[in-house]
Amino acid sequence: xxxxxxxxxxxxxxxxxxxxxxxxxxxxxxxxxxxxxxxxxxxxxxxxxxxxxxxxxxxxxxxxxxxxxxxxxxxxxxxxxxxxxxxxxxxxxxxxxxxxxxxxxxxxxxxxxxxxxxxxxxxxxxxxxxxxxxxxxxxxxxxxxxxxxxxxxxxxxxxxxxxxxxxxxxxxxxxxxxxxxxxxxxxxxxxxxxxxxxxxxxxxxxxxxxxxxxxxxxxxxxxxxxxxxxxxxxxxxxxxxxxxxxxxxxxxxxxxxxxxxxxxxxxxxxxxxxxxxxxxxxxxxxxxxxxxxxxxxxxxxxxxxxxxxxxxxxxxxxxxxxxxxxxxxxxxxxxxxxxxxxxxxxxxxxxxxxxxxxxxxxxxxxxxxxxxxxxxxxxxxxxxxxxxxx
Amino acid sequence: xxxxxxxxxxxxxxxxxxxxxxxxxxxxxxxxxxxxxxxxxxxxxxxxxxxxxxxxxxxxxxxxxxxxxxxxxxxxxxxxxxxxxxxxxxxxxxxxxxxxxxxxxxxxxxxxxxxxxxxxxxxxxxxxxxxxxxxxxxxxxxxxxxxxxxxxxxxxxxxxxxxxxxxxxxxxxxxxxxxxxxxxxxxxxxxxxxxxxxxxxxxxxxxxxxxxxxxxxxxxxxxxxxxxxxxxxxxxxxxxxxxxxxxxxxxxxxxxxxxxxxxxxxxxxxxxxxxxxxxxxxxxxxxxxxxxxxxxxxxxxxxxxxxxxxxxxxxxxxxxxxxxxxxxxxxxxxxxxxxxxxxxxxxxxxxxxxxxxxxxxxxxxxxxxxxxxxxxxxxxxxxxxxxxxxxxxxxxxxxxxxxxxxxxxxxxxxxxxxxxxxxxxxxxxxxxxxxxx
Numbered sequence: 001x002x003x004x005x006x007x008x009x010x011x012x013x014x015x016x017x018x019x020x021x022x023x024x025x026x027x028x029x030x031x032x033x034x035x036x037x038x039x040x041x042x043x044x045x046x047x048x049x050x051x052x053x054x055x056x057x058x059x060x061x062x063x064x065x066x067x068x069x070x071x072x073x074x075x076x077x078x079x080x081x082x083x084x085x086x087x088x089x090x091x092x093x094x095x096x097x098x099x100x101x102x103x104x105x106x107x108x109x110x111x112x113x114x115x116x117x118x119x120x121x122x123x124x125x126x127x128x129x130x131x132x133x134x135x136x137x138x139x140x141x142x143x144x145x146x147x148x149x150x151x152x153x154x155x156x157x158x159x160x161x162x163x164x165x166x167x168x169x170x171x172x173x174x175x176x177x178x179x180x181x182x183x184x185x186x187x188x189x190x191x192x193x194x195x196x197x198x199x200x201x202x203x204x205x206x207x208x209x210x211x212x213x214x215x216x217x218x219x220x221x222x223x224x225x226x227x228x229x230x231x232x233x234x235x236x237x238x239x240x241x242x243x244x245x246x247x248x249x250x251x252x253x254x255x256x257x258x259x260x261x262x263x264x265x266x267x268x269x270x271x272x273x274x275x276x277x278x279x280x281x282x283x284x285x286x287x288x289x290x291x292x293x294x295x296x297x298x299x300x301x302x303x304x305x306x307x308x309x310x311x312x313x314x315x316x317x318x319x320x321x322x323x324x325x326x327x328x329x330x331x332x333x334x335x336x337x338x339x340x341x342x343x344x345x346x347x348x349x350x351x352x353x354x355x356x357x358x359x360x361x362x363x364x365x366x367x368x369x370x371x372x373x374x375x376x377x378x379x380x381x382x383x384x385x386x387x388x389x390x
Numbered sequence: 391x392x393x394x395x396x397x398x399x400x401x402x403x404x405x406x407x408x409x410x411x412x413x414x415x416x417x418x419x420x421x422x423x424x425x426x427x428x429x430x431x432x433x434x435x436x437x438x439x440x441x442x443x444x445x446x447x448x449x450x451x452x453x454x455x456x457x458x459x460x461x462x463x464x465x466x467x468x469x470x471x472x473x474x475x476x477x478x479x480x481x482x483x484x485x486x487x488x489x490x491x492x493x494x495x496x497x498x499x500x501x502x503x504x505x506x507x508x509x510x511x512x513x514x515x516x517x518x519x520x521x522x523x524x525x526x527x528x529x530x531x532x533x534x535x536x537x538x539x540x541x542x543x544x545x546x547x548x549x550x551x552x553x554x555x556x557x558x559x560x561x562x563x564x565x566x567x568x569x570x571x572x573x574x575x576x577x578x579x580x581x582x583x584x585x586x587x588x589x590x591x592x593x594x595x596x597x598x599x600x601x602x603x604x605x606x607x608x609x610x611x612x613x614x615x616x617x618x619x620x621x622x623x624x625x626x627x628x629x630x631x632x633x634x635x636x637x638x639x640x641x642x643x644x645x646x647x648x649x650x651x652x653x654x655x656x657x658x659x660x661x662x663x664x665x666x667x668x669x670x671x672x673x674x675x676x677x678x679x680x681x682x683x684x685x686x687x688x689x690x691x692x693x694x695x696x697x698x699x700x701x702x703x704x705x706x707x708x709x710x711x712x713x714x715x716x717x718x719x720x721x722x723x724x725x726x727x728x729x730x731x732x733x734x735x736x737x738x739x740x741x742x743x744x745x746x747x748x749x750x751x752x753x754x755x756x757x758x759x760x761x762x763x764x765x766x767x768x769x770x771x772x773x774x775x776x777x778x779x780x781x782x783x784x785x786x787x788x789x790x791x792x793x794x795x796x797x798x799x800x801x802x803x804x805x806x807x808x809x810x811x812x813x814x815x816x817x818x819x820x821x822x823x824x825x826x827x
Binding site: 076080084120360361367368370 | 501504505506510511514517518519520521602605606607609
């Protein structure tokens with residue numbers, strides 16, 4: 001998935017983190033927190049067939065529901081935004097029990113409340129109106145800094161990409177195969193770190209990073225991988241110099257465009273996830289570097305890029321879901337340790353040297369990391385998805 | 391069928407576990423991770439299937455089966471039509487993460503067996519930018535009699551998790567048997583999940599969602615689908631047929647035989663003294679993937695097929711008798727003065743009378759897994775048995791069969807595993823909590 005698509009879809013979304021929501025623990029009745037709305041908690045009488053919400057409207061801010069199950073079956077209580085997105089829910093309310101649900105809603109709109117006796121089905125629903133506005137949480141204010149930080153990171157990697165590719169191209173043009181081979185991986189590292197950004201510019205990605213069998217019909221096979229094949233398999237050809245010149249020109253264009261991308265918290269988070277998808281689909285399979293087998297180095301760069309993207313989002317993640325931030329750290333450490341075991345000096349072992357068990361071990365660690373990283377977009381974009389119905 | 395627990399009016403904890411969105415959620419949830427208090431709808435609203443009188447056959451197939459109880463469901467529960475079984479390896483050495491996963495599994499499995507999503511709003515409730523917490527393929531389907539049963543393999547009790555001294559004496563790797571052709575990639579495992587349901591999609595959905603919760607903690611070692619039950623575990627069920635076309639499991643232990651169930655299925659407290667006491671109320675699961683050479687079998691004449699099994703094909707009566715449930719008479723001779731049930735027939739060798747009275751609870755499934763690459767179906771029986779002591783029940787039975795059973799000409803065992811299924815999950819507890827306590 002290209003970053004351009006998500007960027008377009010979310011234009012303006014970064015400033016719209018208006019609706020934050022939270023659920024909160026609650027014990028039995030009478031323990032309502034002091035942060036309840038001015039009018040106190042809104043009582044909800046949940047039976048097997050009815051869902052009595054004491055009032056169907058509340059001012060924006062933290063809204064507290066006190067849900068009492070007077071029915072005979074276990075129930076749940078939900079507050080939904082548009083498209084049945086859950087703003088908050090409390091589950092496992094056994095008969096006779098009372099539980100508290102707090103949601104933070106900062107923009108006016110119409111929501112839906114629902115009791116779900118027996119846990120299944122659509123539940124017993126009613127409209128719920130929020131009026132006025134409230135101050136968004138401080139996490140939203142941290143998003144702006146995250147975006148600026150990531151833009152700086154992309155600019156730095158773009159500079160490295162151009163410099164590394166210039167050196168690589170010079171070696172190719174000089175006909176120095178050994179030197180060109182040694183500069184191939186370093187040149188590509190910055191590309192792999194910002195790949196979701198770099199590959200988002202339409203025609204440039206296939207020209208720079210296309211594989212022989214996936215280049216669109218009618219397009220010549222050019223770019224890094226054409227030179228990779230020349231260097232490792234076929235030997236340099238008469239047009240290798242021209243291919244190298246074109247590669248450098250294209251890379252410079254990408255670097256320039258990359259620094260001008262408007263990021264959102266969501267596009268950064270999605271980029272972090274896409275980098276791991278790259279590892280799963282093209283690196284660990286050996287597809288990407290099929291001539292040089294330098295896939296592990298690419299993998300490392302993808303991981304670094306993903307981790308860097310998440311690092312700029314850390315203040316937001318930590319504030320909204322602290323346990324996710326620590327789970328991410330652990331998962332990155334786990335896979336990095338396994339990968340670094342294959343490091344030899346500044347290089348990595350060829351992927352083809354790994355046993356099936358070693359590849360499986362990396363895959364297991366990658367799956368673990370990817371499941372965690374996949375949670376990040378919704379966390380950093382907590383507000384944008386919940387635009388209330390109106 | 392176990393009796394459901396009576397509802398607990400004051401569960402210890404229990405809050406929303408959805409910490410996704412809120413700034414304050416992390417702190418609020420910190421103390422809530424063990425919140426499995428209370429049960430779900432089935433307990434309060436539905437009697438166990440075997441005791442209820444469903445209005446229609448469909449209602450019976452759709453029903454939900456209580457998750458919590460003295461014993462795990464999916465053992466003496468009337469065998470459902472479909473199964474998905476996976477064995478998993480634990481890929482972390484962090485005991486706390488394993489325990490956390492068992493808690494997460496308990497919550498998700500309890501929800502799914504009630505017919506609910508694996509997490510509240512799991513399919514679409516996370517909003518457009520959230521990754522759905524439930525994979526969705528069972529959305530809108532009924533509970534379909536889903537049961538989810540877990541077990542712990544002998545390898546879990548090595549030095550990784552400090553469980554070595556808690557390993558029950560009966561949990562020993564199965565010995566090799568004559569004729570075994572075991573594939574390591576289809577054998578063993580630290581953990582297993584058996585999901586049975588009357589809708590295959592529901593069973594696969596359950597396994598898939600539990601596997602997904604486990605990334606980083608467990609990794610699938612092998613997986614087996616079963617498309618038709620080969621045993622009845624209740625007198626309310628007709629005896630099904632295996633892929634040899636014979637009724638299978640006529641003599642199986644039935645849930646209604648409570649004395650036999652206690653004697654041959656559930657581990658008694660006296661079986662597991664001391665550190666292994668967590669296993670009381672549990673049972674051992676023996677899994678054997680039995681490839682059937684059905685093409686060869688299908689070329690065998692009826693008389694030889696019946697002589698091999700020791701029962702008639704149409705009715706399932708013991709040879710020399712009329713009805714399926716007639717007692718086999720192993721002394722009776724036919725017109726040729728030979729035993730009516732041949733000395734090497736399957737029913738004779740597997741019968742309790744010839745095994746010092748030992749019985750097992752079988753719960754296997756037919757399978758076909760594509761082709762063998764030389765023009766035959768890779769078909770067979772995924773044999774599952776639940777026993778109180780594998781060394782005293784399954785091992786002598788399989789030894790006798792492996793030595794003499796003429797059926798061996800048509801089958802080979804190519805996968806094998808043994809697991810200790812802990813007792814049922816009590817109110818407020820999680821799968822295996824006594825083991826990790």
